[in-house]
Amino acid sequence: MSADDGDCIITVRNLVKKYDNLQAVDHISFCVKKNEIFGFLGPNGAGKTTTVRMLVGLSNITEGEARIGGYDVVRDYKKVRRIIGVVPDISNLYSELTALQNLLFSAAMYGVPKKYRQERAEKLLKFFGLWKMRNFKFKNLSKGLKRRLTIAAALTHNPKILFLDEPTAGLDVMSRRVVWERILELNKSGVTIFLTTHNVYEAFHICDRINIINKGRIVASGTPVELGRKFSAKEVVEVAFQPVNPSVKELAKHVTGALSVKSEKDRIEIVTSNPIPVIEGLIQYAKLNKLNISMLSLRGADAEELFLQIVGEQ
Amino acid sequence: MLDELVKSLYIAGKDFREYYLKPGSLSWGIIFPFVFALAFITRRGGITEWLAPGMISLALFFGSTSMSAMSIVFERRIGSFERLLLFPIGYNCISLGKSLSSFIMGIISAIPVLLLTLIILPKPPAFTLLLTITILITTFTSSTFGVLISFLVKDPTQVMTVFNIVRFTMMFLSDIIIPITMMPHYVIPISLALPLTYMTEALRYAYTGSYDILPPEISITVSLILGILFLVGSSEVIKRSKP
Ligand SMILES: Nc1ncnc2c1ncn2[C@@H]1O[C@H](COP(=O)(O)OP(=O)(O)OP(=O)(O)O)[C@@H](O)[C@H]1O
Numbered sequence: 387m388s389a390d391d392g393d394c395i396i397t398v399r400n401l402v403k404k405y406d407n408l409q410a411v412d413h414i415s416f417c418v419k420k421n422e423i424f425g426f427l428g429p430n431g432a433g434k435t436t437t438v439r440m441l442v443g444l445s446n447i448t449e450g451e452a453r454i455g456g457y458d459v460v461r462d463y464k465k466v467r468r469i470i471g472v473v474p475d476i477s478n479l480y481s482e483l484t485a486l487q488n489l490l491f492s493a494a495m496y497g498v499p500k501k502y503r504q505e506r507a508e509k510l511l512k513f514f515g516l517w518k519m520r521n522f523k524f525k526n527l528s529k530g531l532k533r534r535l536t537i538a539a540a541l542t543h544n545p546k547i548l549f550l551d552e553p554t555a556g557l558d559v560m561s562r563r564v565v566w567e568r569i570l571e572l573n574k575s576g577v578t579i580f581l582t583t584h585n586v587y588e589a590f591h592i593c594d595r596i597n598i599i600n601k602g603r604i605v606a607s608g609t610p611v612e613l614g615r616k617f618s619a620k621e622v623v624e625v626a627f628q629p630v631n632p633s634v635k636e637l638a639k640h641v642t643g644a645l646s647v648k649s650e651k652d653r654i655e656i657v658t659s660n661p662i663p664v665i666e667g668l669i670q671y672a673k674l675n676k677l678n679i680s681m682l683s684l685r686g687a688d689a690e691e692l693f694l695q696i697v698g699e700q
Numbered sequence: 701m702l703d704e705l706v707k708s709l710y711i712a713g714k715d716f717r718e719y720y721l722k723p724g725s726l727s728w729g730i731i732f733p734f735v736f737a738l739a740f741i742t743r744r745g746g747i748t749e750w751l752a753p754g755m756i757s758l759a760l761f762f763g764s765t766s767m768s769a770m771s772i773v774f775e776r777r778i779g780s781f782e783r784l785l786l787f788p789i790g791y792n793c794i795s796l797g798k799s800l801s802s803f804i805m806g807i808i809s810a811i812p813v814l815l816l817t818l819i820i821l822p823k824p825p826a827f828t829l830l831l832t833i834t835i836l837i838t839t840f841t842s843s844t845f846g847v848l849i850s851f852l853v854k855d856p857t858q859v860m861t862v863f864n865i866v867r868f869t870m871m872f873l874s875d876i877i878i879p880i881t882m883m884p885h886y887v888i889p890i891s892l893a894l895p896l897t898y899m900t901e902a903l904r905y906a907y908t909g910s911y912d913i914l915p916p917e918i919s920i921t922v923s924l925i926l927g928i929l930f931l932v933g934s935s936e937v938i939k940r941s942k943p
């Protein structure tokens with residue numbers, strides 16, 4: 387590992403991906419520390435999958451560089467592949483092979499010596515609660531079990547780093563929790579996790595550090611606590627007028643200190659770090675326009691609102 | 701090197717297990733060539749020895765290309781092809797693995813047709829050993845050819861169409877059902893540009909002891925060289941098709 391990598395097991399510098407006219411990833415840099423769960427949080431189309439694909443060698447890098455475990459991901463791609471496991475955004479194992487056959491194939495392709503393959507596959511099947519289904523064809527497993535098996539297949543060679551692209555997208559609450567639990571356990575056993583998600587709760591629930599990506603750029607980063615602090619100072623003023631709510635645009639012109647104003651069902655929500663002038667502004671606006679305020683409340687912002695705000699500012 | 705060879709065998713084994721029973725491989729790869737051969741070899745005009753090698757060539761070509769279509773096109777479409785790109789192996793290992801599964805399928809398709817000709821035709825093959833070798837070589841070439849085409853066509857959904865155009869063009873222009881000696885002279889260059897012409901001529905010499913226009917030294921050598929070129933080409937195409 388080169389000296390300036392510090393304790394970063396993944397180092398990314400000024401990474402760019404261009405598709406024809408589109409800059410899908412726009413000069414991003416970050417470091418993933420050994421043994422952490424690193425979350426890449428962003429809305430649809432933010433560039434999460436594109437970033438992962440460049441790191442694991444499925445896409446060409448337009449510009450910039452990335453190192454994993456000290457190896458250049460382009461030059462030393464075979465060495466990189468031996469130490470990483472990759473779970474793509476779709477569960478893409480072989481449908482006619484059984485759960486066990488899929489794992490054995492993966493182990494063989496990763497060069498696990500023959501005598502250890504069976505043992506390794508069985509251990510993973512048990513770890514992911516798939517033992518009873520070991521002889522089921524992949525195509526006959528439920529969505530949640532397919533996902534788990536796809537994760538298992540990325541672990542047959544005991545990788546140091548596991549890339550998970552939207553590991554729980556489309557799973558029900560139960561399956562999602564099982565996956566989270568397994569990820570946390572893997573991490574405890576020493577596997578560094580790089581996880582992408584659009585689920586704010588997931589990122590804040592299981593990641594040690596989060597980078598928020600939007601339109602190909604990293605727009606915020608920190609631990610869940612740090613990110614939380616950034617906006618725990620933020621509050622949401624909810625207001626409703628009688629006989630009818632003014633438009634969001636109109637109201638935004640009249641309140642000072644609002645970070646965002648949006649209409650939500652029968653009320654309007656205003657995010658702010660300074661609620662007093664906002665409330666004063668609202669009262670004044672009501673008086674001026676001969677409206678009644680039928681509801682007014684103040685609460686702390688939640689993680690999803692922070693996310694929307696950060697992403698909305700772009 | 702040896703390590704990658706073993707891994708390409710694993711890929712072939714996996715492909716075979718996954719796809720040999722799929723309707724696409726069965727109908728295009730096994731049933732069609734057999735029924736076709738049966739119809740031609742037993743038709744009114746009687747049994748012709750000339751037809752036999754063409755029928756074998758057609759069978760191994762249909763068989764092997766039906767496997768590459770499945771194992772590459774289908775996998776690319778559903779996204780499982782990318783799994784192979786994540787293993788610590790080279791592109792050659794992937795194209796060889798894919799060629800080997802096509803090869804197995806080609807041999808499986810050719811066997812029933814070969815047996816059929818052996819049963820029906822009164823004369824045994826001229827050179828048995830050479831016939832075995834040329835079957836192996838031509839199946840290899842048609843496998844790597846199918847693999848190359850499967851990777852070359854950008855849109856996976858169009859590969860079947862491309863394959864069928866290639867298959868039927870070759871069927872008529874590659875000395876299989878229409879002798880090259882009876883073709884108008886301006887068609888002959890086209891025929892000579894098709895790999896299946898060399899393969900069929902190689903098989904024809906081994907089976908009947910004579911050839912139409914390509915002597916065995918040429919037809920066999922060209923078949924083998926093309927097979928290797930297609931293999932190398934496929935690896936290059938996989939590498940370049942990375943987005
Ligand atoms: N092969 C491609 N060709 C052209 N554009 C692409 C390609 N792949 C992705 N894009 C574009 O790049 C941008 C980033 O896509 P990407 O898949 O990385 O987003 P994402 O953050 O993973 O989103 P999602 O949550 O939907 O998975 C999108 O605008 C997408 O349309």
Ligand SMILES: [Mg+2]
Binds near residue numbers: 436475551552
């Ligand atoms: Mg994605």
